Every structure is written in C-alpha cells, then in structure tokens.
Amino acid sequence: MVYRYNEIVQTSEVAPPTPGRPRSEAARRAVLHAVDDMLVEVGYAAMTMKGIAERAGVGRQTVYRWWSTKAQILLEACVDDARSELTTPRRGDAQRNLLDYLVALTEFLTGSPAGLAYRALLGEAQHDPEVRELLCTADVLAEPTQIVLDRVRPVAPAMPEDRLAATQLYGPILAQVLTTGSGLTRSLLKTHANSLLYAWQS
Amino acid sequence: MVYRYNEIVQTSEVAPPTPGRPRSEAARRAVLHAVDDMLVEVGYAAMTMKGIAERAGVGRQTVYRWWSTKAQILLEACVDDARSELTTPRRGDAQRNLLDYLVALTEFLTGSPAGLAYRALLGEAQHDPEVRELLCTADVLAEPTQIVLDRVRPVAPAMPEDRLAATQLYGPILAQVLTTGSGLTRSLLKTHANSLLYAWQS
DNA sequence: CTCATTTCGAGGCACGCTGCATCGTATCTA
C-alpha cells in the first residue's frame, strides 16, 4: 500500500487489531502510562502525539501503529480505572446505594485522573463525531449506573425507563462538573438522591 | 511593546476592550457571521482562525485584534441567540412551564446553531481552563433556567437551593445530548418534569 | 541454532495553522 499526502487513507493498515505483537507490550504500556501522566501535568490540549512518544521513550510511528488518535489512547488508558472507581459495593438501603454512587461519581469526575480523562474525551466528542462514537461504544458511565439502578428498582416502582433514570441520576452531577469544574457537596448529593427516590417511589 | 516568539506575551495590547472602533463594526459582524456559518459547515475542530478570516474576507490581524481565541468569537456569536431561544414565555401551570423549558433546551442543544456553539464551547472548556472561566462569566444556561425555577418555586415548597434545582432540571437533558448527541423524546421530557415537580412538592 | 519476518527507536519531510511584524491604503476625527 502506498501512502501519499492529502489522500484519504483507510486506517486498515495502521493499527491492526491483533496481527501479532512480539515485543509490543512494553511500548504499549509505556505509551498508556505517559498519557496518564501527561494529562494531569500538561492537560489535554497541550498533549501531543509527538510529546506522548517522546515522554514514553517510543518512536512516533509506534504510537500511530496502534492508535490513530489521542482520544483512542486516552480511552484505553482510563477505561479500566473508570470502571473500578465507579463500581460501588452494595451496602445499606436504596438511598445509601444512590448516595454512595453519587459520591463516587463526583470524586471520579473531579479528583481522579481517569475522570479527568473522561471529561477530556467527552469534551472532544463535542468537536469530533468519531470520538463521540468511540465514547458511546465504551460508555464509561452507563454500566456502573445501570448496576445501581438495578439495585434500586425493586423498591422504586415509579422509576422510569433505564435511559431516563440514568440521566436523572448522573446528569445533574455531570452537568455541574462540566460547567463549573467542581462537584456538588455531599449534602446536596444526599438531597438529590432523596428527591429522586421520593419521585421514583410514588 | 516588543513581541518575540516563545515568550509569554500579555494580551493587553491585542484585543483592547473599547479603545475606539471607527469602522470596525462591518468587519466585526463579518467575522461573527463567518464563525456562525463555519461551525455548522465544517465543525469546531476544522474551524481555523485563518479560515475564519478568509471566510469573512478580513485580514487575520483584524481577527486577533478583537478576539484572541476561537472560543471568544464563538461565545460572542451565540450568546444572544442562546438567550432568546432558551427564554420561554410564562404559560399554563408549573408543569407546563417546566416542560416548555425542557423542550426548548433540547431543541437548542440538538438543533440550533447557537446550541451547537454552546456544546463546542463546553467541550473546549474541558480542555482549557480559560474557556471554562469565559463560559462561567456568561453562563448561557443559568439565567434562563433561573427564570423558570422562579416561576415554579411558589408551588414547590420542597425545591432545593437554586444551584441544585437548576442542575436537577437541565442536567439530565444536557448529559443526554453531550453523551449521545441526540435529545430525549418529548414524552420522556414530560416524565422528567413530572418527577421533579412531584419531588419538589414534597 | 539459523534466518526470514516484524517491530523497534530515531530522524526526515511536506503541509497547514499560529501569532506577530510590516506594508500601503481607507476611513474617521480634529
């Protein structure tokens, strides 16, 4: 296959799914680790494919071989952490489960590197449809939210369908962080959980 | 004042607040109009200061004279439209006011050029603290939301403080659009309005 | 163990955008 400038090139050659990766794992981990660090240190906007490669001690082409976008790297770097940070143990009654989740979500979005990565990706998704699709296929928030909703549903007969219930639960927290940069206080989170539960129980 | 490359330069010289603008208005309008069009046509990511200037038939330095960032231009280009599109007339009871607002907000975020601009700005705010601050100082959503909340509060004694109530109201809608790109159906918006009103009435 | 295959790090390069400098011109004010 011949590459030329200003020509739309299918990325079928770049970033092959799993062709055979003899000693890739070391470089792969180095890149993911570098992205994780750089996001906190310099921010998403100043994070550069070139900079990532240099920081990881890796050739630029090595980065392009497995990922074609900053967003792809970032998603892969944060998705596991995000899942574990957002999965709260079942504990206490419905209200307690909701509150635990809202607190975990707030800490994730405001304090965790993985949460910072998710916010950066969600921001980029507003500029680039491909990133949006990427984020939809591996939606970080949907799964942990669903787990909590499933716990609450038995005692919340008026809870609407999953999609609306999920946005009712995490939407206010996400909106607050995205617009102001900081989360709601624990006391307000508790009020929010109580409101929802009250509405869902009648 | 001397400019040099790779030197942090105060933007005090560029974009003076209101020094005197003899025949600026024509160029200013041309730029704002060009940004409005280009956002829809090519998207935020592909929108370029150079491209804006060319599209507006304006020198690049003229653009830098009045604004220092794509985000500044975009905000100025959409803030008036946003306010008018999100201000719903008082009509009917509390539930009707809430629903009207939620419908207007959904249409704004999914169908309006101004809404597209707001989403792009909110996305950029996740990458750049300056944009976040810019967006906070002229928060497009806060004011219209507050108007609706003030109408509803007299019949909603259990409504929490403004900040939480506002995010409870628009957070789910915003989160839905930001994550999936499309809004909730009217029927789901109605359900959401009913939920909130029920909870706020205690 | 040997050798073809593949990836590795490093560097090169064309292209486009950024942001300031500068030019000559058009417009407004005094």
Place this chain on the structure above:
DNA sequence: TAGATACGATGCAGCGTGCCTCGAAATGAG
C-alpha cells in the same frame, strides 16, 4: 487638511501532524 487609527494582505519562525525510511533488535518457524 493633517494626524491617528483600523483596515486587507502578506511574510515569517515555530511547531504539530502523519507518512516515509533507516539500521538495530527481537521474534518464531524450521
């Protein structure tokens, strides 16, 4: 009419992108 100012256009260094090329190193089949 004279001075001040903003205008459009253009030039430029610097930097990131994404593909190419190179020789070295590691892999895995025979």
